[in-house]
Amino acid sequence: MNVSSKILLFLALATACGSVGRSQPPQPAPAKPAAPRSVFAMPTNPREGRDPFFPESTRPYEEAAPQHPETAMKALAVKGISWEHGRAMVIINNHTFAIGDEGEVLTPGGRVHLRLADIRRDAVVVEVNGSRRELTITK
Numbered sequence: 001m002n003v004s005s006k007i008l009l010f011l012a013l014a015t016a017c018g019s020v021g022r023s024q025p026p027q028p029a030p031a032k033p034a035a036p037r038s039v040f041a042m043p044t045n046p047r048e049g050r051d052p053f054f055p056e057s058t059r060p061y062e063e064a065a066p067q068h069p070e071t072a073m074k075a076l077a078v079k080g081i082s083w084e085h086g087r088a089m090v091i092i093n094n095h096t097f098a099i100g101d102e103g104e105v106l107t108p109g110g111r112v113h114l115r116l117a118d119i120r121r122d123a124v125v126v127e128v129n130g131s132r133r134e135l136t137i138t139k
Contacts (some may be wrong), residue, residue: 020053079093079138093105098119
């Protein structure tokens with residue numbers, strides 16, 4: 001290697017080392033925009049939409065029909081109450097709840113969303129559509 005090659009190599013290394021010490025901190029990557037979420041609304045009548053696979057079906061409109069709270073309450077049945085380690089659990093229409101739990105249970109009239117407010121030794125208190133009712137164990 002001749003002298004000029006050594007000088008060029010030295011300058012290249014000095015420049016590379018000098019730029020490493022003075023480099024800027026890496027900039028964070030710009031935030032990616034959130035992907036749009038799909039929203040599917042069940043139609044309440046044939047004018048709002050239909051099932052593309054079964055166009056003559058009335059099933060979407062039946063499920064969208066609101067159920068009267070009293071009818072829903074009559075269809076709820078307490079199958080059992082369990083007390084274990086000081087914690088109470090109850091089975092309503094084959095769905096297990098603890099105090100404060102919310103969920104949907106199946107009834108002959110369709111799904112009913114309820115919230116379990118309280119559990120007593122012989123009954124439970126549930127809320128359906130804002131109305132409270134005490135249910136006793138069915139035998």
